[in-house]
Structure formats: structure tokens, C-alpha cells
Amino acid sequence: MDNQNKNMILATALSFLVILGWFLLFPPEEPPVQPERPVAESTAQATQDGIAIAPPAGGTAATAPLASPVEARSAALTASARLTIDTPELKGSIALTGGRLDDIALKDYRDTIEPDSPNVTLLSPVGGAHAYYALYGWAPGAGLTFEQVPGAETPWSLVSGDKLTPNSPVTLQWDNGAGLTFQRVISVDDQYLFTVTQSVTNTGEAAQRLAPYGIVARHGEPELTNFFILHEGVVRMSDGTLEEIEYGDMPDLEYVDREAARAEIIDVAANGWIGFTDKYWMTALMPAPGQNFLSVAKYVANADIYQTETRLPTQTVEPGQTVEVQTFLFAGAKEWETIKHYEQDLGFEGFVDSIDWGWFFFLTKPIFQLLHFLNGIIGNMGWSIIVLTLIIKALVLPLAWKSYSSMAKMKELQPEMEKLKERCGDDKQKMQQEMMALYKKEKVNPASGCLPILLQIPIFFSLYKVIFVTIELRHAPWFGWIRDLSAPDPSSILNLFGLLPWGVPEVGSIFAIVSLGILPIFLGISMWLQQKLNPAPTDQTQAMIFAWMPWIFMFMLGSFASGLVLYWIANNVITFSQQYFIMRTHGFKPDILGNILSGFKKKAGATKE
Numbered sequence: 001m002d003n004q005n006k007n008m009i010l011a012t013a014l015s016f017l018v019i020l021g022w023f024l025l026f027p028p029e030e031p032p033v034q035p036e037r038p039v040a041e042s043t044a045q046a047t048q049d050g051i052a053i054a055p056p057a058g059g060t061a062a063t064a065p066l067a068s069p070v071e072a073r074s075a076a077l078t079a080s081a082r083l084t085i086d087t088p089e090l091k092g093s094i095a096l097t098g099g100r101l102d103d104i105a106l107k108d109y110r111d112t113i114e115p116d117s118p119n120v121t122l123l124s125p126v127g128g129a130h131a132y133y134a135l136y137g138w139a140p141g142a143g144l145t146f147e148q149v150p151g152a153e154t155p156w157s158l159v160s161g162d163k164l165t166p167n168s169p170v171t172l173q174w175d176n177g178a179g180l181t182f183q184r185v186i187s188v189d190d191q192y193l194f195t196v197t198q199s200v201t202n203t204g205e206a207a208q209r210l211a212p213y214g215i216v217a218r219h220g221e222p223e224l225t226n227f228f229i230l231h232e233g234v235v236r237m238s239d240g241t242l243e244e245i246e247y248g249d250m251p252d253l254e255y256v257d258r259e260a261a262r263a264e265i266i267d268v269a270a271n272g273w274i275g276f277t278d279k280y281w282m283t284a285l286m287p288a289p290g291q292n293f294l295s296v297a298k299y300v301a302n303a304d305i306y307q308t309e310t311r312l313p314t315q316t317v318e319p320g321q322t323v324e325v326q327t328f329l330f331a332g333a334k335e336w337e338t339i340k341h342y343e344q345d346l347g348f349e350g351f352v353d354s355i356d357w358g359w360f361f362f363l364t365k366p367i368f369q370l371l372h373f374l375n376g377i378i379g380n381m382g383w384s385i386i387v388l389t390l391i392i393k394a395l396v397l398p399l400a401w402k403s404y405s406s407m408a409k410m411k412e413l414q415p416e417m418e419k420l421k422e423r424c425g426d427d428k429q430k431m432q433q434e435m436m437a438l439y440k441k442e443k444v445n446p447a448s449g450c451l452p453i454l455l456q457i458p459i460f461f462s463l464y465k466v467i468f469v470t471i472e473l474r475h476a477p478w479f480g481w482i483r484d485l486s487a488p489d490p491s492s493i494l495n496l497f498g499l500l501p502w503g504v505p506e507v508g509s510i511f512a513i514v515s516l517g518i519l520p521i522f523l524g525i526s527m528w529l530q531q532k533l534n535p536a537p538t539d540q541t542q543a544m545i546f547a548w549m550p551w552i553f554m555f556m557l558g559s560f561a562s563g564l565v566l567y568w569i570a571n572n573v574i575t576f577s578q579q580y581f582i583m584r585t586h587g588f589k590p591d592i593l594g595n596i597l598s599g600f601k602k603k604a605g606a607t608k609e
Helices: 003-025 069-077 247-252 336-346 361-378 381-395 397-412 414-424 428-442 446-469 518-531 540-559 562-585 592-608
Strands: 082-086 090-095 100-110 119-123 132-140 157-160 170-175 180-188 193-202 208-219 233-238 241-246 261-268 272-277 281-287 293-300 305-311 315-317 322-333
Touching: 082 100, 100 322, 119 132, 119 281, 119 322, 132 193, 132 281, 132 322, 193 208, 193 315, 208 272, 208 281, 208 322, 233 247, 233 261, 233 293, 233 305, 241 247, 247 261, 247 293, 272 293, 272 305, 281 305, 315 322, 322 336, 336 361, 361 381, 361 446, 381 397, 381 562, 397 562, 414 428, 446 562, 518 540, 518 562, 540 562
Parallel strands: none
Antiparallel strands: 082 090, 090 100, 100 119, 100 132, 132 208, 157 170, 170 180, 180 193, 193 322, 208 305, 208 315, 233 241, 233 272, 261 293, 272 281, 281 322, 293 305
């Protein structure tokens, strides 16, 4: 391996270390909890077919702060009559005031790995902390006022159904007293998809024009993971184009209306959806496939409300006529199988891309699909990661064979390299020329050893992305003390891996870096052993850096997800085995133990001197 290639690898490794070190030593600050502000009725002044779209974002008054978020949420839930939601995946309620879906928890997911931990709360009502809800209604045309169409404070009546389940839809109704009767039929499947059918019947004497809409609103910026490889915020699909908008960018959106709301509006011709995505959860408005609509991302500055909206075309309702519009709402976990079903079977284009696959999506997607397939057979994500590593290493074996063969030859040339170094002294140019002549004579290509390393970098980042963003790894156990492959190894050398009675530093703290668990220690050892098979750099500075690299990586990756560390250990062990076997087939017999003992003897001798 010539100096240029060594420098390239060294620069890549050091850059990776710098990035890791920065985010471990200086993690992003936790966002402050946003206090509930008085909620104003926001009005977007964009028009569609000449009708102002002005859906209210929430109630008209703030709830006084209570002793705790739990009490505030409880009080907000009792502020309106409610209709129970009960499905295999969801539990919660619908507020009859406004007909809002504002109380949803996920039955299969808990906040922590403890079995008695609370279920994950997705949607919350206005008045509690972090209000987050879906709202539907109609925007008035000429001759109508907002008081004559349903909005955030409309007192809906229950017409049919006493509980929303997959087998029992519910029907809400409201008569405006001026010739228009509105109905809303809400149904839900056994996963996370709500169907909302809005209708209006004109019993008056004149035609009326109205525009149906849907809103998902969040009061204040939510608590974020705040990691650079993850998108949290608006996600939308517009006729095949995926767009992501961070919360921090929404106050700078292009369009500004009279209410100081900033918005970005896209005219979707046939297929699209829009909503808010968290790391594992999402709430998205989904017009029926083939439906044209306006897709709106909006920030209401005076109320600190983030909104996504779908504004459907204006409907003309003649006297005696009923007009009906059907839309959908996804509110749940971003499970790959579930959202793939909604995309492929129900026609919601690009819905699987709501998972943040990242720049290497062409690798991330197939890696996840293979991992998901293996987990379906094995039933354990930890063992599935190990089998996945075996498969990946088998696929790159032809490249590895050529690389390790070259390394074996270079290892055999090590004595010759030492002689060259003694003969050339400090003349680096002469040393380089002599090395190239030796490589040419022995038919060794020093650059061939770089290819597997370079190929492994995008695979590593793709697998890291899979482990970090996909919900299938969340709270997935391996065995023993590894109960969550998406979290760091909970064991620690500071308490002798649980043998001593005291605790360990909190994850994310500076002290957690030195609180090495069992997996990170095995990672360092596996990298160190693998390094013993590689030819040592002739440059002393490079040799020292490479010698320290396994232990630096051990500390740097100690706070990474256990699943990723497990992959790297498996990769190192398999790589070591492959390289050892290939080098022996070429006549070189690595003496690992001898090399280690020899290294210790040299260090001991240097210390005595």
C-alpha cells in the first residue's frame, strides 16, 4: 500500500473520528419545553377557486398551567364530550367539540423497555402539553361565514356508533341552522389508517360553495432527537417528489399572510400526502389516490403552531343536493410492513419513503429488507444482524480475496521493506522509488487492499441508518443484558459489568464515554486482532496512529447502538477469519500470538533502555 493510499485511508478514518468525537463531546442542546400559548384562529389567505381557505388551528383560549403535564392533559381531555377509540393497535378518543382526533396512544409501544412503562402517546388535546391533533372542516365560499361551517369549536352530535373500532365506524352530525347539514363518518382499520368521509347536504334555496380541508397541527416545537442523520418535521410527497422541512426552517417559509403565518403551498395534481414525522411515529393527511389538492406546510408565528394542511377543490352544492368527500389519516408507528401495505395495496404513492432512508437509500432499503426477512425467519434481530453480516461478507468475498492475497504478499515483503528503510534513511523520494520497484518486481498492487475498506464505509453508514431510524430495531432484544439493540450497551466496566453495587454514568454524558460496556471492549479487541494481519506502515507516525485506532474506535463507538457495534464485531471477526484463511492459502502463515508477544518484548526493551 503506497503512501498516497495510506493517507487516503488515514484521512477518511480521522474525519470519521472527528465527526464522532464532536457529536459525543458536544451533543446538540436539548430543546426547552415550549409553554402553552394562547391559541389564535389562524387564517391562511391563499385562495382556491376564489374561496378563502381559513381553517382554525385550535381553540380560542389557553388553559392555565397545572401541576404536571399529566394533570394538564387529563383536564384537557375532560373539557369536551368524547368518543372512545379502541383498535388492536390504538386507544384514545375523539373530541366531539370540533370532531378532533386529539387523543391517541399506541398499544404495542411503550416509552421504555420496562413492561409497566406508559404507552407511547401520539396525539394530545389543546390545553395539555405539546398539543398535537388532526382537524377536518369546510372553508366557506361567498355568502357563507366561518360560523356557518364546521371548524375547531363546532359542537358535533353523535348520530351512530358508540365506539370507534375496526368493525364499527361512527357518524357525527351538525346542522348550521341556515340550510346546511354536515356529516362526518370516521372509520379505522386494524392498524393506523383512519378514513374520514365528509358530506354536506343543502336544504336551502340557493347553491352554496365550500372547500373541504384537513389539518394536522402541533403547538410548539416538539421534543426532538436532534441528530444530524435524522429528519424530524414536515414530510410530504407531491406527485412523486419527496420533500422534508425541518421545524427550524418553517418560520422562514416563502408565503406570508395577514396573520403572520408563513407557508409553502404545492399544487398536487394526482397523488400526494403530507404530515409530521418523528423518529418512529408519524401523522399524515392522505387524500384519496388520484385526488388533486393543495399541500400546505405552515407556521403560525403569533400562536407558535406548526401545521400541515390538505385543501381540496371547492364543491358547489345545489339545493337538495349532497356532496361527499373522502380522505384518509395515518396516525401511528412507521412499521415497514404496514406502510408498504398502504403504498402497494391502497395506492398511496411513495408512502414507504416516509421512513428516512438517507442519502444511501439505494443501499439502506435493500439492507433493511434483507434484515427484515432474516428476522422473520430467525425471530431475533441480534442474530439476524450477524447473519446479515455473513451474507454481506460473502457478497464482497471476490474483492476481499484479491485484497487479502495482496496483503499476504505485502506481509511477506515486510523484511525487504525494513531493509529498504535502513538503506534509504531519510530520503523519502528514494524510498518511494525503491518501494515501487519492489512492488513491480513481486507483482504486488498496494492499492488493492483499499477497495474493501472503501466499500465497507457506505455499507457501515447504511446499516447505521437502518439501526438508528427503523422502528423494527427499537426495544429489540438480543440476549442476556442486551435488551434494546437500538440503545448503547448498558453494561459498564466502571461497576465490573454489574458485579459492583453502584450505577453507571447516564448515556450522553461525558463520563459515559469511558464507561465501556462488554460489546465496545470486544469491538476494540476484534479490530486490534484484525490489524495484526495487515502489513505495518513504514512511516512511524502512521504506524502509531493505526496502532491506536482500535482503542479510539472502542471509546468512540461505545455509546452507539448495540446493534451497530454487534455488526462491527461480527464484521471484524469474519474479516479476520477470511483474511487468515486466504493468507495461509498463499503460503503465508501469520503468527498472531508470536507477533503480539514480540511487540510486548520490543516495548519492554524500549522501556528498559
